Amino acid sequence: NAGVTQTPKFRVLKTGQSMTLLCAQDMNHEYMYWYRQDPGMGLRLIHYSVGEGTTAKGEVPDGYNVSRLKKQNFLLGLESAAPSQTSVYFCASSSGISYGYTFGSGTRLTVV
Amino acid sequence: AQTVTQSQPEMSVQEAETVTLSCTYDTSESNYYLFWYKQPPSRQMILVIRQEAYKQQNATENRFSVNFQKAAKSFSLKISDSQLGDTAMYFCAFEQGAQKLVFGQGTRLTINP
Numbered sequence A: 001n002a003g004v005t006q007t008p009k010f011r012v013l014k015t016g017q018s019m020t021l022l023c024a025q026d027m028n029h030e031y032m033y034w035y036r037q038d039p040g041m042g043l044r045l046i047h048y049s050v051g052e053g054t055t056a057k058g059e060v061p062d063g064y065n066v067s068r069l070k071k072q073n074f075l076l077g078l079e080s081a082a083p084s085q086t087s088v089y090f091c092a093s094s095s096g097i098s099y100g101y102t103f104g105s106g107t108r109l110t111v112v
Numbered sequence B: 001a002q003t004v005t006q007s008q009p010e011m012s013v014q015e016a017e018t019v020t021l022s023c024t025y026d027t028s029e030s031n032y033y034l035f036w037y038k039q040p041p042s043r044q045m046i047l048v049i050r051q052e053a054y055k056q057q058n059a060t061e062n063r064f065s066v067n068f069q070k071a072a073k074s075f076s077l078k079i080s081d082s083q084l085g086d087t088a089m090y091f092c093a094f095e096q097g098a099q100k101l102v103f104g105q106g107t108r109l110t111i112n113p
Helices: none
Strands: A004-007 A010-013 A019-025 A031-038 A042-049 A064-067 A073-078 A087-094 A107-111 B003-005 B010-014 B019-021 B024-026 B033-039 B046-052 B064-069 B074-079 B088-097 B100-103 B107-112
Touching: A004 A087, A019 A031, A019 A087, A019 A107, A031 A073, A042 A064, A042 A073, A042 B100, A073 A087, B003 B088, B003 B100, B010 B019, B019 B107, B024 B074, B033 B064, B033 B074, B046 B064, B046 B074, B074 B088
Parallel strands: A010 A107, B010 B107
Antiparallel strands: A004 A019, A019 A073, A031 A042, A031 A087, A064 A073, A087 A107, B003 B024, B019 B074, B033 B046, B033 B088, B064 B074, B088 B100, B088 B107
């Protein structure tokens, strides 16, 4: 029972490069989320999905794109990385908000 | 806008002491859910406790309990008999609607031996 798996765990990018973060869950959850964590700012919602094939913007969506082609996967893309996107990224999933979220272990991304 | 505020950026107590972490939130909704998450140095986010707003009884999970004051929009976490393993960042989270959570800024808690 893996729960929520994020890959990669660490990555260093140069400004302007692109990359995709993968989130996979094996709990058959409908809802999936991408957050970023920055010191003193808690976790801020980037994008989320309420079901397969759906996506929606969160609080800080600029510079990111997402896709949920399969129910178990939620991809976060950075088309042209900027130093301001240096952060720790968390994926989470949920079967309903009353249960809270199950989180992945996070991805530390550094953009130089 | 719905917000969550944790007014204590850092706290430090001795092992076995009781510590209370504060959280206030703002909403116009009458029914919602509140959560406390723990993030140890491993970075993993762990659900500590949850509270349903329409329930008057404060939630309790072993050494962790909450003081939920709905009218004051306050949701504090009390850790009794604190242990070294309780050292972590603690985040308060509030249901923002549409199955989303909004998180506070976090409180860094250190338990000293």
